[in-house]
Amino acid sequence: MTAKPAAACRGVSEILSRVGDKWTILVVVAIQSGSLRFNGIKRQVHGISQQMLTRTLKALERDGMVERTVHPSTPPQVEYTLTPLGHSLSDTVRKLADWAAGHHGVIEDNRHRYDAQQAR
Incomplete structure (x- = not known):
């Protein structure tokens, strides 16, 4: 097996960093079943700030994973949908x-057991 060029490794690392981000995962899961408006996504993704949701949606749109649709109304309504x-x-x-x-639950139990052993 040949070694991957450094540029290819960086590219894979960058993409894994994006798709492995906790906010990306939660946003993708939130809009998996259909289009949602910004506040609808925010209600489903507990703990995300407005700024972080904006950043995450822009990054997903830039990567071609989310489509942003602006409906002409007053005020404008924006929906986010997953692309193919x-x-x-x-x-x-x-x-x-x-x-x-x-x-x-299993992971939490393991953490408590580990922490108790470390405290001894």
């Missing part, structure tokens, strides 16, 4: 989110 690329990511992200939710 975003949907291909959402399947993987959903599995990861389900795994995390299913194993949260």
